Amino acid sequence: MIQGPTQPTESISPPLPAIARGRGLKGVQIRQIKSFTRAMLFLAPSLAIFITFVFIPLVRTFWLSSYLTNPLGKPTVFTGLGQYQRMFSTPELGNSLLRSVLFVLETVPATLLLALILAVLANQRLKGISIFRVVFSITIAVSSATASLIFMYLYHPSIGSLNYFIELLGGTAVPWLTSDKTALTAISMTTVWLQLGLNTVILLAAMQGIPEELYESAMIDGANGWNRFWGITLPFLSSTFFFLVVVDMLAAFQTFTPIQIMTLGGPADSTNLLVYSIYRQFYFNGNYGLAAAQSIVLFIIMLLLTIFQFVFVERKVFYE
Amino acid sequence: MNHSVSPNRMWLNIVMYALLILSGVAVLYPIWTAINISMLTDQQIAAFPPHLAPTSLYLQNFIHALQQAPLGRYLLNSTIQSSLVMLGQLFTASLAAYAFTFIDFKWKNVFFLVFLATMMIPWEATIIPNYLLIKKLNWTDTFQGLAVPFMATGFGTFLLRQFFRTIPRELHDAAVMDGASDLYFLSSIVLPLARPALGTLAVYSFLQTYNQYLWPLLITNSPDMRTVQIGIALLQDEERFMFNTVMAGVVIILIPTFILFIFSNRQLIRGLTAGAVKG
Structure with a gap:
């Protein structure tokens, strides 16, 4: 397995001296937002695929399972747990x-x-x-x-x-x-x-x-x-x-x-x-x-x- | 290690070799069967006792298989699909692994968990809505329908992150100090260093996609868009009693994966064991 020496993944900012704290905090916040945006740009392609083809479909499967559908897969009548009952009784x-x-x-x-x-x-x-x-x-x-x-x-x-x-x-x-x-x-x-x-x-x-x-x-x-x-x-x-x-x-x-x-x-x-x-x-x-x-x-x-x-x-x- | 060859040790070695060969023959027997049957004539496959080896280099079945089914087209389709998925995964996973390794951001662990969670959701739990979505997008019988849903990978991101972590953090800090952008650092330092891990992911994703069955079965109907695995199963439907023709087709579509497997054995196995064995 590929494994290097353990490295710190979170950088801990050193405590700021009391005088600098007012200005410093804002700087830290801006930097946090900046790095978050940067990270999101790198994660966006993966997240877009995961959301479209994994997470939303998973939720939709749950949702579909509580409906009767027409032959094209369009939900028609809400049945709650009816499909599950049907499943275990068939x-x-x-x-x-x-x-x-x-x-x-x-x-x-x-x-x-x-x-x-x-x-x-x-x-x-x-x-x-x-x-x-x-x-x-x-x-x-x-x-x-x-x-x-x-x-x-x-x-x-x-x-x-x-x-x-x-x-x-x-x-x-x-x-x-x-x-x-x-x-x-x-x-x-x-x-x-x-x-x-x-x-x-x-x-x-x-x-x-x-x-x-x-x-x-x-x-x-x-x-x-x-x-x-x-x-x-x-x-x-x-x-x-x-x-x-x-x-x-x-x-x-x-x-x-x-x-x-x-x-x-x-x-x-x-x-x-x-x-x-x-x-x-x-x-x-x-x-x-x-x-x-x-x-x-x-x-x-x-x-x-x-x-x-x-x-x-x-x-x-x-x-x- | 014991280098002195005592008689005991020698006997043990002979037994071990015997067991190794026996097991090897057993594991290979189905593959040998495919090769053997693909070179037998119609009379020979019906003979009793069955022929356990071909009697001559009889290649008629291969010609027949290629005539019966557009195997070349199927191979091309599968290669395009697998290459698209491979390139897509390399792209999305290296970007994501970079963020998880070199950028400190809020909720990093949560996002990483989200990526890992995708590995735990089986395809079957999402396949019905995905099938409906592909139909709605009019993506049936298209390469985007075959490839796009697989272009991100939790496993691949995890694999690359493990490798990226071995790159000294100071390298990143120094590059940033010199004003290098993330993308520059990723493309000029990280990716070249991570070539072995990228190779592992490439082989793994190519093989997985090439061997897919259920998804292409659902979303391709036209003969022009069928992948090899579906094509070969259809050939069996048409040639129900011609096992030699079907096996010729099987041999043809096994060849690319065997070549890939033998030449990238080490890289592939490193990838497969990455999730399982803790160092």
């Missing part, structure tokens, strides 16, 4: 929230476990290790659309190679995308593969930040590799793990592309996750108000996750 929509949670549970632990294994391997000091580090992180460069297409082939019931390997190893063919029992797992496996690169890279960077002396003194105390892993590596990685749990949960809740390409929410709504359901509600059904209410629920889930993470892990960002 089985299809409650189902998509439930499936999303299930999806997160199927995706996040698997991603972290596999990434941990890859990171431990990539952290070995061996010749040519840098090649493996690039290989293990390569999925960062792969888009969700291309990954979905590749996995769609792998899952193909008659020509895909995944079932071929499973049968070769003595298993029975799995109806990946065609059964409501396995489709969510199939989407989840695609997502795990896609997220693996980022997770491995971040875990590896954290491992490389562990001070060497810790391992040396542990070796002197006679700890073996296994002990060192449990006693030093894992505890040291805990905050990174926590960070990744949140990042992966957010990514899993936002999963859209593999569903749109591979299953269109089916079979039997088993992969109709939250973001896909939002898309379907407003883009095809014209239910803007309902989709907005779903977006707000998603937003609140993500906000709670992020706040949780901020409070427990990221505090340093502010006070460094």
